[in-house]
Amino acid sequence: MPVAQPVRSARRRAPRNSLNPDRILDAAITLLDRDGAEAFTMRALAEQLGVGTMAVYSHFRGKDEISDAVAQRLLDTIELPPAGTADPRGELHEVCRGVYRLFTEHPSALQLLTTRQIGGEDAIAVIDRMLALLRSVGLSRCDAARAHVALMQYTIGSALWNTRRARALSEDGARERVRAKLDVLPADRYPTLVDLVPELLCAQDEGAVQYEYGLDGVLRGLLGGR
Structure with a gap:
């Protein structure tokens, strides 16, 4: 009797030619805010975008350049x-x-x-x-x-x-634990x-x-x- 093979879910890919610098920076900000700067890698960013890592490199030279662009974009929000x-x-x-x-x-x-x-x-x-x-x-x-x-x-x-x-x-339960310590x-x-x-x-x-x-x-x- 043949053994059923596990079904692997395909990574959701972005539509062809939809990647651009603005979309990359939007995804980078989402990733950074959610997971922190320590978890920010080119691979994680590519997965967030649903593309291959090399697709990101076609718009930015690397993580440092993206980090600089993100920082500048965030500064732009100060009115x-x-x-x-x-x-x-x-x-x-x-x-x-x-x-x-x-x-x-x-x-x-x-x-x-x-x-x-x-x-x-x-x-x-x-x-x-x-x-x-x-x-x-x-x-x-x-x-x-x-x-x-x-x-x-x-x-x-x-x-x-x-x-x-x-x-x-x-x-x-974090708030309850803090209050319990103060109460005693x-x-x-x-x-x-x-x-x-x-x-x-x-x-x-x-x-x-x-x-x-x-x-x-x-x-x-x-x-x-x-």
């Missing part, structure tokens, strides 16, 4: 507010919010932008706008430069914290923490709201009454 609104603090808030939104919506962007040498007018435009706004409120050259770095450190750090926390808490803390040793557990959990869960709260405080500290 700068209209200039000259007579509200430098508000404009700074909007620029920082755009950077935060980029890194939370596309977690892979953080690793790409910190490991690649990214040029391009969009990245430069963001930096230039922030520096101009900081100078316009009266900060010295040195203070404007340091304030820009401080705002980026806070924004990028907040995005990294919130995306990693959200990912960790998405696992089954001895009140005599950690009285303030135990008392503020509900408020602390609320603040940590409201990622974007908490970022806005902190950003307002950072701007007040950097700009004072300006």
Whole structure:
């Protein structure tokens, strides 16, 4: 009696001549956001697209070139507010919010932008706008430069914290385990923490709201009454 052979499902191929740089970059962003930069390979990208690896090489020289193009495309999504609104603090808030939104919506962007040498007018435009706004409120050259770095450190750090926390808490039972650990803390040793557990959990869960709260405080500290 003949033995039945296992049926192998054919990989779904993309339509002939449908591949183009834009489609490759769209797939690369999807792959990076879903699996992370560590899992990003030319083979994985080709499988995401449903094509052979060499088809991708016909549009890009390799992984590094695609990574640079992805990083630049993501930077293009940062929308700068209209200039000259007579509200430098508000404009700074909007620029920082755009950077935060980029890194939370596309977690892979953080690793790409910190490991690649990214040029391009969009990245430069963001930096230039922030520096101009900081100078316009009266900060010295040195203070404007340091304030820009401080705002980026806070924004990028907040995005990294919130995306990693959200990912960790998405696992089954993760929130319950965190709450259970906090509930058994001895009140005599950690009285303030135990008392503020509900408020602390609320603040940590409201990622974007908490970022806005902190950003307002950072701007007040950097700009004072300006």
